[in-house]
Amino acid sequence: MSSLDLTDLIILASIAVLTAGFMVWRGSGSSDLAAPRPGVSAAAAAAAAAARPGTPAKETAKSSKKSLLALVNEKPAGNGRLIAVYGSQTGTAEDLAARISKEVALSLSIPTLVVDPEEYDMSELAHWPSGTKDVFGFFLATYGEGEPTDNAVDFYSWLMDGKGTGEDEGDEEDDMVFESPLEGLSFFVFCLGNKTYEYYNAIGRRADLRLERLGAKRIGERGEGDDDASLEEDFLAWKPSIMAALGSFFGVDASAAPSMRDRPHVPAFEVIDAVDPFDGVFHGELAYDKPRSWAPVPGSMADSGDFVVVGSHKFAESKPAGAFDTKHPFYGRIVASRPLFGKIVDDFNFADAQLPASNPPQWTSSGTKVSVKRECFHIELDLSGSGLKYTTGDHVGLWAENSPAEVARLAKVLGIADLDRVIDLVPHDSSSKKPFSTPCTLRAALSNYVDLSEPLKQFHLDVLAKYATDAAEKARLFDLSEDRALFIDLIQNGRKNLADVLEEFHSVKLPLGVVLTELLSRISVRYYSISSSSVEEPTKVSVTAVVVRYAIAQASGRSDGAKKPVVQVKEGITTSWLQRNHDLSVSADFAAKAAQNRSSVPALYVPLYIRSSNFRLPSNPAVPVIMVGPGTGIAPFRAFVRERVLAAQRGETVGTTWLFYGCRNKDLDYLYREELESLEKIVKDDGLSIDLRISTAFSRDGPKKVYVQHLVAQSQDEIWRILEKDRGHFYICGDAKHMAHDVNAALESMAASSGGLKPEAAKLWLKELRGSPRFAEDVWS
Numbered sequence: 001m002s003s004l005d006l007t008d009l010i011i012l013a014s015i016a017v018l019t020a021g022f023m024v025w026r027g028s029g030s031s032d033l034a035a036p037r038p039g040v041s042a043a044a045a046a047a048a049a050a051a052r053p054g055t056p057a058k059e060t061a062k063s064s065k066k067s068l069l070a071l072v073n074e075k076p077a078g079n080g081r082l083i084a085v086y087g088s089q090t091g092t093a094e095d096l097a098a099r100i101s102k103e104v105a106l107s108l109s110i111p112t113l114v115v116d117p118e119e120y121d122m123s124e125l126a127h128w129p130s131g132t133k134d135v136f137g138f139f140l141a142t143y144g145e146g147e148p149t150d151n152a153v154d155f156y157s158w159l160m161d162g163k164g165t166g167e168d169e170g171d172e173e174d175d176m177v178f179e180s181p182l183e184g185l186s187f188f189v190f191c192l193g194n195k196t197y198e199y200y201n202a203i204g205r206r207a208d209l210r211l212e213r214l215g216a217k218r219i220g221e222r223g224e225g226d227d228d229a230s231l232e233e234d235f236l237a238w239k240p241s242i243m244a245a246l247g248s249f250f251g252v253d254a255s256a257a258p259s260m261r262d263r264p265h266v267p268a269f270e271v272i273d274a275v276d277p278f279d280g281v282f283h284g285e286l287a288y289d290k291p292r293s294w295a296p297v298p299g300s301m302a303d304s305g306d307f308v309v310v311g312s313h314k315f316a317e318s319k320p321a322g323a324f325d326t327k328h329p330f331y332g333r334i335v336a337s338r339p340l341f342g343k344i345v346d347d348f349n350f351a352d353a354q355l356p357a358s359n360p361p362q363w364t365s366s367g368t369k370v371s372v373k374r375e376c377f378h379i380e381l382d383l384s385g386s387g388l389k390y391t392t393g394d395h396v397g398l399w400a401e402n403s404p405a406e407v408a409r410l411a412k413v414l415g416i417a418d419l420d421r422v423i424d425l426v427p428h429d430s431s432s433k434k435p436f437s438t439p440c441t442l443r444a445a446l447s448n449y450v451d452l453s454e455p456l457k458q459f460h461l462d463v464l465a466k467y468a469t470d471a472a473e474k475a476r477l478f479d480l481s482e483d484r485a486l487f488i489d490l491i492q493n494g495r496k497n498l499a500d501v502l503e504e505f506h507s508v509k510l511p512l513g514v515v516l517t518e519l520l521s522r523i524s525v526r527y528y529s530i531s532s533s534s535v536e537e538p539t540k541v542s543v544t545a546v547v548v549r550y551a552i553a554q555a556s557g558r559s560d561g562a563k564k565p566v567v568q569v570k571e572g573i574t575t576s577w578l579q580r581n582h583d584l585s586v587s588a589d590f591a592a593k594a595a596q597n598r599s600s601v602p603a604l605y606v607p608l609y610i611r612s613s614n615f616r617l618p619s620n621p622a623v624p625v626i627m628v629g630p631g632t633g634i635a636p637f638r639a640f641v642r643e644r645v646l647a648a649q650r651g652e653t654v655g656t657t658w659l660f661y662g663c664r665n666k667d668l669d670y671l672y673r674e675e676l677e678s679l680e681k682i683v684k685d686d687g688l689s690i691d692l693r694i695s696t697a698f699s700r701d702g703p704k705k706v707y708v709q710h711l712v713a714q715s716q717d718e719i720w721r722i723l724e725k726d727r728g729h730f731y732i733c734g735d736a737k738h739m740a741h742d743v744n745a746a747l748e749s750m751a752a753s754s755g756g757l758k759p760e761a762a763k764l765w766l767k768e769l770r771g772s773p774r775f776a777e778d779v780w781s
């Protein structure tokens with residue numbers, strides 16, 4: 001097997017995960033505090049209490065949004081403010097909004113506020129008083145087919161049609177329905193998107209134009225970030241222009257501010273020993289007002305065929321009433337789990353790097369070669385008791401946990417001796433919201449609340465420099481924070497996280513508050529295409545996940561560092577956590593462990609949420625379907641195929657059900673092979689009324705690489721007939737950048753050769769098909 005470059009690997013390994021997520025902890029935290037412990041000042045305790053988010057997020061969802069206009073009165077009048085609004089799913093837009101705000105506060109000494117539009121009544125923008133000299137900065141990500149993020153849906157819909165119905169696209173006639181034009185508003189926009197998607201940065205662009213048309217005053221050029229190339233680079237290139245525009249808007253000369261090196265760092269939060277809370281301590285639960293207690297209930301889990309059935313106890317939560325949502329995930333139990341790959345590795349060659357003396361368990365090495373284990377799991381999660389429902393084709397969101405090994409590594413470099421210490425957070429500025437539920441143990445904070453796997457950004461190096469006690473280390477960290485090429489070479493290319501850098505720079509002594517709230521971001525939700533059918537298994541969802549795992553060479557960041565880079569294996573936070581859950585579920589002593597009553601979240605109970613999608617089977621099973629889903633792109637199609645075979649077993653007439661699947665080797669990574677072959681056999685043996693076809697492409701089994709788009713091209717006459725004559729449906733799931741792009745190209749050339757259309761007409765045909773309900777894509781890049 002040849003070696004892969006990092007981009008290939010990340011694409012391969014992240015297949016089936018649709019990253020998304022947001023504001024997990026907003027609205028959590030108890031409003032009650034017991035008397036302070038000795039050693040904790042009453043002021044600190046009061047500040048900690050004040051920082052608890054007051055309004056539970058659920059209430060927000062019930063349209064009791066906070067008044068945006070109330071913010072006008074909250075801060076003393078002066079030079080105005082920057083109010084940074086973010087539409088974010090996986091946290092990038094939120095992070096950029098916070099970074100600009102911090103820089104404006106530091107360089108321009110202008111007060112700032114970061115606003116989640118889901119929490120506020122954004123329609124009050126129409127009444128924003130022009131005398132405030134405030135600026136609104138909108139950081140808006142685009143998803144799906146040009147859609148806003150979940151937390152920006154209401155705001156965007158209001159902005160586009162003035163009514164909040166989202167039915168219009170912000171046309172001129174919609175201007176009329178606005179209660180008043182937005183003349184009082186000054187604004188700028190930064191768009192977050194990815195060029196591989198058809199609707200690149202659609203939301204930010206539309207919002208920018210619409211704000212202007214409604215009379216708002218744009219104070220600086222729109223920024224556009226492309227996640228396919230480097231969103232961070234785009235942001236850094238845009239930032240100076242917007243800082244200059246903000247400086248002139250506020251009438252502040254930023255060049256008069258002290259240089260970054262000379263500015264002291266002011267921690268956003270301080271960590272204190274927790275005030276004894278009578279409500280208890282959070283042990284990693286997400287987004288609840290109070291810590292939860294868990295009690296085992298008798299009875300064993302149902303057997304599920306040939307799957308491994310895990311444990312025999314079920315825990316009931318002392319659960320919060322009401323519906324679950326992304327801010328209040330349900331804890332579902334992993335009830336079955338099985339590996340899907342044979343013995344398979346990815347090889348990496350490091351000609352001039354140093355391999356560690358002992359190999360971690362997931363890899364072997366010989367000479368200059370490192371072989372990393374590839375793993376893929378089918379994992380089933382129990383929804384019973386939650387009231388959560390799903391439809392085949394939906395996504396399930398999961399919130400992962402950091403690995404205990406990574407927690408221990410970071411604890412060691414930070415000098416944390418007691419991970420069971422119960423802590424609370426005290427904000428520097430009383431309006432700052434705590435990023436996660438407290439009081440909690442340090443173990444919970446480092447395991448469940450902050451993401452230890454994320455590579456550091458360049459501005460983090462400036463913070464580290466300020467806490468370095470050794471002069472040479474300090475100077476080097478400042479250099480790394482200022483010299484982009486040096487940073488890319490020595491930090492970014494090695495995807496170094498906080499522990500990696502702290503292991504090199506020993507003199508950095510970081511306050512815990514800075515670590516937990518500024519250098520590490522919260523663990524965000526990752527969405528997976530559900531691979532079970534809701535008709536067949538209404539109270540269980542399954543995911544199909546490849547573990548993200550790769551070897552990387554890390555060059556030393558120190559000025560006096562070793563010449564040879566050191567090889568390290570990195571793992572994705574969510575998929576490696578799924579793998580650990582799998583290992584635990586099959587471990588011999590698990591049942592005994594699971595039987596213990598626990599105050600923390602019991603093992604194998606995972607926070608989850610169902611997100612509905614437009615990826616749907618036709619309601620009439622007689623309508624033919626063609627599905628293209630290589631790798632873990634097969635996930636929703638496993639469900640589609642099972643559901644259609646079930647319909648045939650129930651006596652219904654089912655149309656052509658044609659799956660195009662591709663992977664490397666038939667015997668190693670053909671996902672659900674046995675299951676699919678057995679379904680084909682059932683169809684044949686029982687004479688079911690379904691035309692089930694499975695076409696496979698194995699890229700590494702033969703002399704020539706064969707991919708799904710080649711199979712589509714080979715069958716183009718038949719596919720053309722199914723789509724045009726039989727009005728069949730066409731689905732694609734998997735990698736957006738290469739596979740989906742190539743399959744679309746194959747469809748266009750099919751329209752020309754099988755359909756006899758001229759090139760322009762073939763283009764138009766594809767465009768119309770893509771815009772019709774007979775076409776759906778569930779893709780990621």
Ligand SMILES: Cc1cc2nc3c(=O)[nH]c(=O)nc-3n(C[C@H](O)[C@H](O)[C@H](O)COP(=O)(O)O)c2cc1C
Pocket residue numbers: 018019020087088089090091092093094141142143144145146147149192193194195197198199200201202227231779780781
């Ligand atoms: C499932 C998925 C769908 C996406 N759809 C689009 C899209 O239609 N247009 C676009 O420009 N970017 C799209 N993106 C890219 C995101 O907008 C981009 O990664 C952005 O940085 C995410 O910001 P956030 O972390 O704040 O949510 C998509 C990303 C994912 C994971």
